[in-house]
Amino acid sequence: MTQDVSSVTKGPPSGAEPLIRIEGVGKTFVGAADRTVALRDISFDVEAGSFVSFVGPSGCGKTTLLKMCAGLISLSTGSISYRGARRPIPPGDMGMVFQTAALMPWRTVMRNITYPADVLHLDKREARSRALELLKLVGLEGKESRLPQQLSGGQQQRVSIARGLLHDPAVLLMDEPFGALDALTREDMGFELQRIHQQSGKTILFVTHSIPESVLLSDQIIVLGTRPGRILKTYRVPLPRPRTIEHLQSPGMQEISAEIRALLSDNESRSVGMLGD
Numbered sequence: 001m002t003q004d005v006s007s008v009t010k011g012p013p014s015g016a017e018p019l020i021r022i023e024g025v026g027k028t029f030v031g032a033a034d035r036t037v038a039l040r041d042i043s044f045d046v047e048a049g050s051f052v053s054f055v056g057p058s059g060c061g062k063t064t065l066l067k068m069c070a071g072l073i074s075l076s077t078g079s080i081s082y083r084g085a086r087r088p089i090p091p092g093d094m095g096m097v098f099q100t101a102a103l104m105p106w107r108t109v110m111r112n113i114t115y116p117a118d119v120l121h122l123d124k125r126e127a128r129s130r131a132l133e134l135l136k137l138v139g140l141e142g143k144e145s146r147l148p149q150q151l152s153g154g155q156q157q158r159v160s161i162a163r164g165l166l167h168d169p170a171v172l173l174m175d176e177p178f179g180a181l182d183a184l185t186r187e188d189m190g191f192e193l194q195r196i197h198q199q200s201g202k203t204i205l206f207v208t209h210s211i212p213e214s215v216l217l218s219d220q221i222i223v224l225g226t227r228p229g230r231i232l233k234t235y236r237v238p239l240p241r242p243r244t245i246e247h248l249q250s251p252g253m254q255e256i257s258a259e260i261r262a263l264l265s266d267n268e269s270r271s272v273g274m275l276g277d
């Protein structure tokens, strides 16, 4: 189910084959004593070059879904296709930024950022010069020789964003990448990400808890509910880019933010009600 923001024009229909197709995907974690249905019947398409956000309460399966796209978690049902073939996104085509920075404490900032080049056997000199550019981009110029513990949590997360971009992947999977940043840095990084997206034509799958952030950045917002994790609604945001802070105040954006908020709080009260049954 896709809903367009009423006050803006409709986006072009997606006739071409999508870059990523998720069809009927489900995940049940089976433990020694219990089973958790993390996701049920998830289907959506991601067009090449688009920015797709996932919004939903804690535990609705956002991280699980991204990890399935990356081939890090198996599917219980359904299928994932990438460029028309039934497979997850190949490692060389994808950069991942996790919820926590997940840096290697014994490696310097430079060697953490160039880690994908080691794994993918890329040219070391090129990787170093690209890492220096990326350090500038994320505002950490001059910090390449530091160890992770000599950086703040927000700075560590910025290192992990640079690492995700190192090999210039076609697809970026970002799991709450800005969660550890202060509000102002977060806003700056959001606009940086929008710039990177526009300039590079990368496809970005982005998990966030911030509704305004998702509305500002996305072409498509997938709102997930919990118990079980499932899609409540998909929104398209075909507003022109670049989007600015002022756009956030526009009626179209305000309307969609309010609707997502209402949808999520309705889902939350229903699932709390179910628990009480």
Ligand SMILES: Nc1ncnc2c1ncn2[C@@H]1O[C@H](COP(=O)(O)OP(=O)(O)OP(=O)(O)O)[C@@H](O)[C@H]1O
Residues within 6 Å of the ligand: 029, 030, 031, 036, 037, 038, 056, 057, 058, 059, 060, 061, 062, 063, 064, 065, 099, 229
């Ligand atoms: N390896 C695992 N084994 C068992 N259950 C798991 C595993 N990984 C996740 N789960 C369960 O699956 C559900 C979805 O977890 P997931 O981490 O994907 O949620 P999320 O939407 O990313 O939450 P958050 O916003 O808190 O990061 C949760 O109920 C979680 O407990």
Ligand SMILES: [Mg+2]
Residues within 6 Å of the ligand: 062, 063, 064, 099, 175
């Ligand atoms: Mg998560």
